[in-house]
Structure formats: structure tokens, C-alpha cells
Amino acid sequence: MSAESVDRDSHGDDTVEISPSFSPEEWWWYFSGTASRQFKRLFPDVIQRTLNRELWIYSTIAIAVPVSAAIYDGSWLTVGAIFGATFLFGGMIYGESYVIIKTLQEAVETVGRGQYRFRIPEQRADELGDVYRGFEQTAATLDERIEEAEEAKEQAQREQERAEEARAEAEAAKQEAEAVADQLRTRAQEYSRVMDEVADGDLTRRLDTDTDNEAMADIAAAFNEMLDSLSGTVAEASEFADTVASVSEDAAASGQEIRRASDEVSGSMEEIASGAEDQREQVAEASERMNDLSATIEEIASSATEVADTAADAADTGEEARDASERAGEEIASIRENAASAATEVETLDQRIEQIDEIVDLIDGIAEQTNTLALNASIEAARAGEAGEGFAVVADEVKDLAEETQEATDEVESVIAEMREQAAAATDEMDDMEDSVESGADTIEDAMGKLESVVATIEDVNAGVQEIDDATDRQASTTQEVVAMIDSVAAISDETADEAQSVSASAEEQTAATREVTETIQQLSTEADQLSTLLDEMQVSTGGSGATIAATLED
Structure with missing residues (x-):
């Protein structure tokens, strides 16, 4: 469905480059979008003005007027040329939008597969470029949060292990203390x-x-x-x-x-x-x-x-x-x-x-x-949202253990x-x-x-x-x-x-x-x-060889 190339950024993280694929019926739109990008590289100011919404409306009106005049004069060749140019111009605009949508769709599917580190090769200076960069930043931030959640989960597991050890030590100390106390x-x-x-x-x-x-x-x-x-x-x-x-x-x-x-x-x-x-x-x-x-x-x-x-x-x-x-x-x-x-x-x-x-x-x-x-682990799990629910359960178990x-x-x-x-x-x-x-x-x-x-x-x-x-x-x-x-x-x-x-x-x-x-x-x-009489108050009796002495002291 899609082709993905993996490279390394300056930090050594695995980053996927987004490269959408097209079906045969979609190649026209891909070709139009590519031509639009090339036009944009060659004439960035003209394309930027053309892509302006208000200018597009005015341009449409401007095209409609000569088309109407040509039809009225019966110059069908002129009408065809105008419609061809219009179709080509509209294909370039829509094709580029289609490529952008496919790119964003591929990026969303990449995130859905659990890959939050990706790069969109297209560099744009307009609102769509902001959308690209915002989506990349959002995915990167989400990846960082997931990594933090994983680290918090590992920390919770370590804390749970230490708590288990502490509970075992406390149980042993309790049993030892109870044995000593009973004795x-x-x-x-x-x-x-x-x-x-x-x-x-x-x-x-x-x-x-x-x-x-x-x-x-x-x-x-x-x-x-x-x-x-x-x-x-x-x-x-x-x-x-x-x-x-x-x-x-x-x-x-x-x-x-x-x-x-x-x-x-x-x-x-x-x-x-x-x-x-x-x-x-x-x-x-x-x-x-x-x-x-x-x-x-x-x-x-x-x-x-x-x-x-x-x-x-x-x-x-x-x-x-x-x-x-x-x-x-x-x-x-x-x-x-x-x-x-x-x-x-x-x-x-x-x-x-x-x-x-x-x-x-x-x-x-x-x-x-x-x-x-x-308690700190529970707070971190709450910050992590749904990704930290499992970690919150572990934190609650650690709290119950404490x-x-x-x-x-x-x-x-x-x-x-x-x-x-x-x-x-x-x-x-x-x-x-x-x-x-x-x-x-x-x-x-x-x-x-x-x-x-x-x-x-x-x-x-x-x-x-x-x-x-x-x-x-x-x-x-x-x-x-x-x-x-x-x-x-x-x-x-x-x-x-x-x-x-x-x-x-x-x-x-x-x-x-x-x-x-x-x-x-x-x-x-x-x-x-x-x-x-005084000594009779201490009654002494000896038995056998005198090894046992029984005495009764009367108060």
C-alpha cells in the first residue's frame, strides 16, 4: 500500500520518510501535483498569489467572461483552448491538494502502526507546510510522551520490585519479632x-x-x-x-x-x-x-x-x-x-x-x-492519559502494598x-x-x-x-x-x-x-x-541427702 524509507536523524532515532504511493487512476493527480510543485519551485510568487483563495475566485470570474464572449462569437477553438488551460490549471491545483491529502493520510497510517518518528520530504512555506510541520511535531511529542510513559512504567516496575522486597523484609521481620515476642x-x-x-x-x-x-x-x-x-x-x-x-x-x-x-x-x-x-x-x-x-x-x-x-x-x-x-x-x-x-x-x-x-x-x-x-507514580500516570492506565494500576498496587x-x-x-x-x-x-x-x-x-x-x-x-x-x-x-x-x-x-x-x-x-x-x-x-518461734516462721525441711530444701515463709 505504501513505501517507507528509514533513515537516521542527528540524534540517532529511527525516522520514517513519508512517500505516498498512487494507483494507476491516481497518476493524473500525482502528475498534476508534481507539476504544480515544480511550478511552485520555479515561480513561487506567482503560484502563491494564484493559490490565494480570493485570487482564485477572481481568476475564475476572469476566465468565465472571455469564455462567454468566445461562445457568443462562435469561436469554439478559443473556448476549447480556454477550457483546456482551465482544466490544466485546475488539475495542477487539485492534484497538489490530492498529493498533500495522500501524504497526510500516509502519515496518519504510519502513526496508527505505532511509528511516531517520521519526516515529510515536502517543504512548504504556506499553511499546508505548517500543517505538515505541526503534524510531525505532534507525532514527535506523542512519541516523547510514550517514551516517558514507558520509562515511568519501568520505574514503577522497579518500585514495585523494591516494594515487594520491602514487604518480604517486613514480613520476615514481623515473623521474627512475633517469634521473639511469643518466646x-x-x-x-x-x-x-x-x-x-x-x-x-x-x-x-x-x-x-x-x-x-x-x-x-x-x-x-x-x-x-x-x-x-x-x-x-x-x-x-x-x-x-x-x-x-x-x-x-x-x-x-x-x-x-x-x-x-x-x-x-x-x-x-x-x-x-x-x-x-x-x-x-x-x-x-x-x-x-x-x-x-x-x-x-x-x-x-x-x-x-x-x-x-x-x-x-x-x-x-x-x-x-x-x-x-x-x-x-x-x-x-x-x-x-x-x-x-x-x-x-x-x-x-x-x-x-x-x-x-x-x-x-x-x-x-x-x-x-x-x-x-x-503517589508520585499515580500522578505521572494521570499525566500520561490513556497510555498510562496500566502504569496507574501498577502504582495503585504499589500503594496498596505500602x-x-x-x-x-x-x-x-x-x-x-x-x-x-x-x-x-x-x-x-x-x-x-x-x-x-x-x-x-x-x-x-x-x-x-x-x-x-x-x-x-x-x-x-x-x-x-x-x-x-x-x-x-x-x-x-x-x-x-x-x-x-x-x-x-x-x-x-x-x-x-x-x-x-x-x-x-x-x-x-x-x-x-x-x-x-x-x-x-x-x-x-x-x-x-x-x-x-521466730525461726519457726521459716519452716525448713530437708529430704534425701539435703540437696532439696523446701521452705515456707509466712507473712
């Missing part, structure tokens, strides 16, 4: 449950250290070490309280025996004093009683020696108890350090959560930028907020545990103070018992002297009566001293009972 949430709930049971008094509970999170594993290990130390301290304190109570009971029993013996001595000496006047008649009976008294004094001396040994042991035990209390205080200090370390680990966990939050903010910023790029990414980041931020709340709850529980440790430390310090008082009392008891032992020894010696003097009691009855009064007074003093010792031992027993 931390489960582990935090388990730790919270175990800590609640420990706070209720079950010291056999332990935190599971088998976790992928290093911070949580360190918290569990530190917490378990603290519980082991606390359980050992409670067990030692309970054993020490039992020992003090046992020693106090033994000392109280010995004091009762001493008191009874002293009462017996006092009664015997009162009988001696009351029977001094009858001593002469009852010398034999007095001798027998003095022998009995000597035996009793020996028993008292032996008992006093045993009490002295027991009091000395109690004093040694008190020193050991004091050392154990100091160790308990050191253990409490270690527990405080472990609690502080656990609180530091929880703070480290909160910092890790902040880092995850920063990553989510970065993803959210990428999604916002992607949304902005999609919105989905933002929704995913919002969900991740919600999960991080829950993690932060759980971390804060864990911190509060650690603070509560630290308060419990402080309360336990105060209780131990109170027990240590009372234990110091008990130790001081035991030392006083030991000193009193030693005095009783010395007094009993002296009493035994005096009794031996009395037995030796019984043989001469008749001669010195008055002296014996005086001596009996003196012995009676000594017996009363001994009874009073024994009563004081007994009261002191009873006070020691009472304080030991108080210490035992």
Missing part, C-alpha cells in the same frame, strides 16, 4: 508464675535456664543461685535455733536441780539451827545427819560441776551461733547483689526491645517512602508494646522480690540482735554457775569440818549453835544465788523459745 511472653509468664510461688513461700521452685535468650537465662541462673543461698541460710538458722533451745532446756533443768538441792540444804541448816539447844542429847543423831549432809553436799558439788560444764558449752555454742548469724548476714548481702544483677538483666532486655522498636520504625519509614513513590506494610509494622509495634509491658511487670516482680529479701534481712538482723542477748545471758549464767561451783566446794569443805567437829560438839555446844546459825545463813545465801541462776536460765530458755 519472651511465654518465658515471662513462666517466670512470673514461679516467682509468685516463691513469694508465697515455696523455695523449692526454680526458674528454667534452658532458653535461647541469654538475658533471660542469666536472670534465671541468678534467681536460682539466690534461692539456693536463701534456703541454706534458713536451714542453718533453724538448726541453730534448735540447738539453742536444747541447751536452754538442759540449763533450765540443771538450774531446777540446783534449786532443789539448795532448798534441801537450807532446810537442813534450819533444822540444825533449831536443834542447836538439843545438840547435846542428839549428838549421835547429829553425827549421822552430818554424814548425810556431807554426802548431799558432795552430790551438790558434783551437780554444780556438771552445770558449770554445761554453761561453758552453752557459752561456746553461743559464740558459734554468733558466727552463724554473721554468715547469715553475709548470705543476705549476696542475695541483695544477685537481685540487683537480675534487675540489671531486665533493663538490658528493655534495651533490646527498644532496638527492635527502632528497626520497626525504619521499616515504617521505608513503607511511607514507598507510599510516596506510588499500606499493607504499614499495617504490618503497626502490628509489630503493638507486639513490642506488649513485650515492653511484660518486661515492666517482670521488673516490678523483681522489685517485690528485692523487698522480700530486705524484709528477710531485717528479720535475720533482729534474730542476730536477740542472739547476741542470748549469748551475753549465757556468759552471765556461766559466770554464775562457776560461782555456784566454787561456793559448793567451799560448802563441802565446811561440812567436812562440821563432821570432824561433831566429836567435840558436846563441849562446844554454844559454838556449834553459832556455827549452825552461820551455816544456815550461808545456806540461805546459796539458795538465793541458786534462785537467781535458775531465773537467769529460765530467761535464757524464754529467749531461746522466742528465737525458735
Whole structure:
């Protein structure tokens, strides 16, 4: 249908030269148009004036007048010549227009085939030349717009690929964050449950250290070490309280025996004093009683020696108890350090959560930028008109993808907020545990103070018992002297009566001293009972080899 020749312009673009083809019946018009162009090249001014519309009308009138005159005169040859010239002149004008129309038709068909770069060889200076150049410029502009649309489409495809990558990264980050959040949430709930049971008094509970999170594993290990130390301290304190109570009971029993013996001595000496006047008649009976008294004094001396040994042991035990209390205080200090370390680990966990939050903010910023790029792409597609409709669909998909990414980041931020709340709850529980440790430390310090008082009392008891032992020894010696003097009691009855009064007074003093010792031992027993009651609030039981310790702390 048409012949097209392709050449290269100065910019290297493919340009089609428009060259219309004609059928045999159209060659007359092509020949006329060619002749008209040649005339135009030779006589541009004449042709330009002739082609003027007004001049054409006037020329037609001018031709019609001589034709009419020739017909009237009967000169048909002249009429034929005029009509021939007119036909030739009209053919040249119409032929050129026909060639122009064919050229424009070929240019339109070229554009319809998708070739927007073409060149019309005909160079005209009239309105038709302007039409040629305008059509070429319009086609070139359309080609540029299509190229821009293609570039925008490629840019949109690249943006879509980047958005797909961003969505994949966001999805992976979301899944990773959800996995970490689920693991931390489960582990935090388990730790919270175990800590609640420990706070209720079950010291056999332990935190599971088998976790992928290093911070949580360190918290569990530190917490378990603290519980082991606390359980050992409670067990030692309970054993020490039992020992003090046992020693106090033994000392109280010995004091009762001493008191009874002293009462017996006092009664015997009162009988001696009351029977001094009858001593002469009852010398034999007095001798027998003095022998009995000597035996009793020996028993008292032996008992006093045993009490002295027991009091000395109690004093040694008190020193050991004091050392154990100091160790308990050191253990409490270690527990405080472990609690502080656990609180530091929880703070480290909160910092890790902040880092995850920063990553989510970065993803959210990428999604916002992607949304902005999609909006710009939609604007460019709208400018491209119908040629950018496909690109607009891609831009809308990119925008939807960016919105989905933002929704995913919002969900991740919600999960991080829950993690932060759980971390804060864990911190509060650690603070509560630290308060419990402080309360336990105060209780131990109170027990240590009372234990110091008990130790001081035991030392006083030991000193009193030693005095009783010395007094009993002296009493035994005096009794031996009395037995030796019984043989001469008749001669010195008055002296014996005086001596009996003196012995009676000594017996009363001994009874009073024994009563004081007994009261002191009873006070020691009472304080030991108080210490035992205080430690009973920490019920400790050991099973097997003592590897497991269960303790119940009653508030």
C-alpha cells in the first residue's frame, strides 16, 4: 500500500520518510501535483498569489467572461483552448491538494502502526507546510510522551520490585519479632508464675535456664543461685535455733536441780539451827545427819560441776551461733547483689526491645517512602492519559502494598508494646522480690540482735554457775569440818549453835544465788523459745541427702 524509507536523524532515532504511493487512476493527480510543485519551485510568487483563495475566485470570474464572449462569437477553438488551460490549471491545483491529502493520510497510517518518528520530504512555506510541520511535531511529542510513559512504567516496575522486597523484609521481620515476642511472653509468664510461688513461700521452685535468650537465662541462673543461698541460710538458722533451745532446756533443768538441792540444804541448816539447844542429847543423831549432809553436799558439788560444764558449752555454742548469724548476714548481702544483677538483666532486655522498636520504625519509614513513590507514580500516570492506565494500576498496587506494610509494622509495634509491658511487670516482680529479701534481712538482723542477748545471758549464767561451783566446794569443805567437829560438839555446844546459825545463813545465801541462776536460765530458755518461734516462721525441711530444701515463709 505504501513505501517507507528509514533513515537516521542527528540524534540517532529511527525516522520514517513519508512517500505516498498512487494507483494507476491516481497518476493524473500525482502528475498534476508534481507539476504544480515544480511550478511552485520555479515561480513561487506567482503560484502563491494564484493559490490565494480570493485570487482564485477572481481568476475564475476572469476566465468565465472571455469564455462567454468566445461562445457568443462562435469561436469554439478559443473556448476549447480556454477550457483546456482551465482544466490544466485546475488539475495542477487539485492534484497538489490530492498529493498533500495522500501524504497526510500516509502519515496518519504510519502513526496508527505505532511509528511516531517520521519526516515529510515536502517543504512548504504556506499553511499546508505548517500543517505538515505541526503534524510531525505532534507525532514527535506523542512519541516523547510514550517514551516517558514507558520509562515511568519501568520505574514503577522497579518500585514495585523494591516494594515487594520491602514487604518480604517486613514480613520476615514481623515473623521474627512475633517469634521473639511469643518466646519472651511465654518465658515471662513462666517466670512470673514461679516467682509468685516463691513469694508465697515455696523455695523449692526454680526458674528454667534452658532458653535461647541469654538475658533471660542469666536472670534465671541468678534467681536460682539466690534461692539456693536463701534456703541454706534458713536451714542453718533453724538448726541453730534448735540447738539453742536444747541447751536452754538442759540449763533450765540443771538450774531446777540446783534449786532443789539448795532448798534441801537450807532446810537442813534450819533444822540444825533449831536443834542447836538439843545438840547435846542428839549428838549421835547429829553425827549421822552430818554424814548425810556431807554426802548431799558432795552430790551438790558434783551437780554444780556438771552445770558449770554445761554453761561453758552453752557459752561456746553461743559464740558459734554468733558466727552463724554473721554468715547469715553475709548470705543476705549476696542475695541483695544477685537481685540487683537480675534487675540489671531486665533493663538490658528493655534495651533490646527498644532496638527492635527502632528497626520497626525504619521499616515504617521505608513503607511511607514507598507510599510516596506510588503517589508520585499515580500522578505521572494521570499525566500520561490513556497510555498510562496500566502504569496507574501498577502504582495503585504499589500503594496498596505500602499500606499493607504499614499495617504490618503497626502490628509489630503493638507486639513490642506488649513485650515492653511484660518486661515492666517482670521488673516490678523483681522489685517485690528485692523487698522480700530486705524484709528477710531485717528479720535475720533482729534474730542476730536477740542472739547476741542470748549469748551475753549465757556468759552471765556461766559466770554464775562457776560461782555456784566454787561456793559448793567451799560448802563441802565446811561440812567436812562440821563432821570432824561433831566429836567435840558436846563441849562446844554454844559454838556449834553459832556455827549452825552461820551455816544456815550461808545456806540461805546459796539458795538465793541458786534462785537467781535458775531465773537467769529460765530467761535464757524464754529467749531461746522466742528465737525458735521466730525461726519457726521459716519452716525448713530437708529430704534425701539435703540437696532439696523446701521452705515456707509466712507473712
